[in-house]
Amino acid sequence: METVMGNGNGQATSGGRAANAPHSDLVLPYGDQRNDGVVQVSFTLPVAAGPLAEEAARQTMKLMGLEDPQVAEATAIGEEFTFFVGYGKLTRAVELSKLRVAAPMWEELDQAAVNQLVQDTLGRPMVVVGAATGSDAHTVGLDAILNYKGFAGNRGLEAYSAFKVVNMGSQVPNEELVAKARELGADAILVSQVVTERNVHLANLTNLVELLEAEGLRDQVVLVVGGPRITHALAIELGYDAGFGPSTRPQDVASYLAQEVSRRMLN
Template sequence: MSTLVRPYGDTTGDGMVQLSFTLPVPHSKRAEGAAQQLANKMGMDPALVVHAKPMGPDFTFFVVYGRVNHLVDLDAVEVIERDYPLLTPKEVNASIKQSLRRRLVVLGACIGTDAHTVGIDAILNIKGFAGEKGLEYYREIKVVNLGAQVSVPHLVDRAVAERADAVLVSQVVTQRDAHLLNTREMSAAFSEAFPAAERPLLVVGGPRFDEAMAGELGVDRIFGRGTTPGEVASFLAHRLAS
């Protein structure tokens, strides 16, 4: 099987892709021409503006459909593969009970000005996500959900008070790389507050994180979009109860 692939649109290997973007210009024929010009400069040829919608008086949203000549080399793709087994809730509980002989304490929060708790709640709350129960469902896991807009100093203080084994942080707000700045601040604060051997496991998640940046950001794991509670629980059991 070839490791070189081309985008698929209408027929196999036709190279057709769809691109959406916004330009700071009022909607007009000239604006549509500008969108087509931009797509051409990005390598789409031919490029067809299939959708244009005003976004207020001064902006226009576009969808452009066109052909690119680029190939993707699957052998050159670098991703973070899961390096631990997926466990059932029963297996996670048994692993924690056998190894720790106590409940595993997980502290969760959205830090900084981030008020989007949907992600952290999906992982922690018993209702869960994608048909899986959240960490509150696990008998051997104690969950402390601090909610939204938690300051880093308060997060560290609660981690100390709760004797947290792991700290889960969700970051959805990404303007001006706020998620990266907040994560670096958090990891630095925990490194200062705890000896290396006693620092809680630091796990962050959000749709704009690059999973390969964990070392650069000073955390133990990054989870991207679509992560389920079972994946997080299995990771915690693997790292903390092994």
């Protein structure tokens, strides 16, 4: 993860400059040449394949802000739909120095350093309770973070001596999660939310925070949420300590947990 600076409200900001664009703060997509703005898009229109559908596709690309739109491929999908691949040019650039990016504050530590930091801080393993909560039946993401085998060649939290991991699995009611956290004296609660249809995750995540507050446990635990549509900014807004999104590696979470528990001990 790139270097981040605290902004004083529990988030971190980064004005990041693209490493490969030392002279320009303005970036456009790269097609054939740097900053030519060329992008490829794909979409389906509910129009039968033919000249009308192709013109509708070009107009659609113009509405996306693309100049010189071209249809590269138009494939009929059934009788009334056409799938398109198109090319076009973006002319408005992103100004990197104006971006504010929220990210959890931690430095990447290797497994030995995480184990050492937790040992130095607590003198015992951190107790970590994880669950996919509410109606959510997706376990792969949570398992990727917690299980020994981990994710993309990166070992899960079970592989660290720094963590005692309890994985409660999927569709765990918030009440059961809170009861288990209390029973085990959890140092951290790790929640997975993959289904976000109709914002079902928002009510469920808020409910967990309310339950923890009602039980007087909220300040006792590091509260983390992860999932493909989760951002750190959203997590903070909902009352969590950190949020982890797509492609998170167990080492990211391990590094964050070790540093967060250490930071709390020092405060």
